[in-house]
Amino acid sequence: MSLIYGEKFGKLYLKKELNLSLSRNEVLLIKGNNGVGKTTLVKLLIKYIKNDFGFLNNNTKKVYYLEENVSLPEWITACEYISIIEKIKKQKISYILDELFDIPKNVKIRHLSKGNKQKLALLTVLVNGADLYILDEPSSGLDKGTLNEFVMFLKDYFIKGQTLVIISHDNSYDEISSRTMFI
Numbered sequence: 001m002s003l004i005y006g007e008k009f010g011k012l013y014l015k016k017e018l019n020l021s022l023s024r025n026e027v028l029l030i031k032g033n034n035g036v037g038k039t040t041l042v043k044l045l046i047k048y049i050k051n052d053f054g055f056l057n058n059n060t061k062k063v064y065y066l067e068e069n070v071s072l073p074e075w076i077t078a079c080e081y082i083s084i085i086e087k088i089k090k091q092k093i094s095y096i097l098d099e100l101f102d103i104p105k106n107v108k109i110r111h112l113s114k115g116n117k118q119k120l121a122l123l124t125v126l127v128n129g130a131d132l133y134i135l136d137e138p139s140s141g142l143d144k145g146t147l148n149e150f151v152m153f154l155k156d157y158f159i160k161g162q163t164l165v166i167i168s169h170d171n172s173y174d175e176i177s178s179r180t181m182f183i
Contacts, residue, residue, distance in 0.1 A: 009054030032183035060131040068136040070121040074110035085124040114141035139170045
C-alpha cells in the first residue's frame with residue numbers, strides 16, 4: 001500500500017498535472033528549476049494546501065517537515081531548543097548526528113551561524129517516530145564537508161526503514177535516493 005498516492009493532481013497556477021506514488025521505506029529525491037512547484041508539491045503532500053484538481057491520498061499519520069527557510073526561536077540556547085523538541089516529540093535526538101554536527105549548545109540561537117542553525121534544524125527534525133520525513137533544501141548553509149558527512153549519516157544510519165522526501169538542487173543526495181522525480 002502506498003503511503004501517498006496522487007493521480008493527475010495539482011494547483012491551477014502550476015499549469016501541470018502531477019502523478020506520484022510514495023511507498024514506505026522509499027527515499028524520493030525531487031528536483032527541478034526554481035519556481036516550478038517543488039515546495040508547492042510538498043505542501044500538497046502534507047495537506048498544508050489543497051489540490052485544485054485530481055486525486056491525492058495521504059495515509060501518513062505523523063510527518064516531520066523541514067522547511068526551506070528555517071525559523072528557530074532566537075532567544076533560547078541550542079541546548080534548550082533540543083530539550084523542548086525532545087519533550088514535544090517524546091524522542092531523543094540522534095547522538096550520532098549530534099556528535100557529527102558539533103553545534104555549540106550553550107549559545108543562543110541568534111548567535112549561531114546560518115550553517116549551525118541549519119544543523120540544529122536538521123538535528124531536531126530527524127528524530128525517530130514519523131511515518132514520513134520531508135526535507136526541503138536541507139543543504140542550505142552547510143559547507144561541503146558537513147554536507148558529505150550528513151549524506152553519509154542518512155545512508156548509514158537513518159534511511160533504513162524510513163520514508164524520506166528530499167527536495168534539493170544538490171547532486172549529493174543522488175546516491176541515497178530510491179528514485180528521482182523531476183518537476
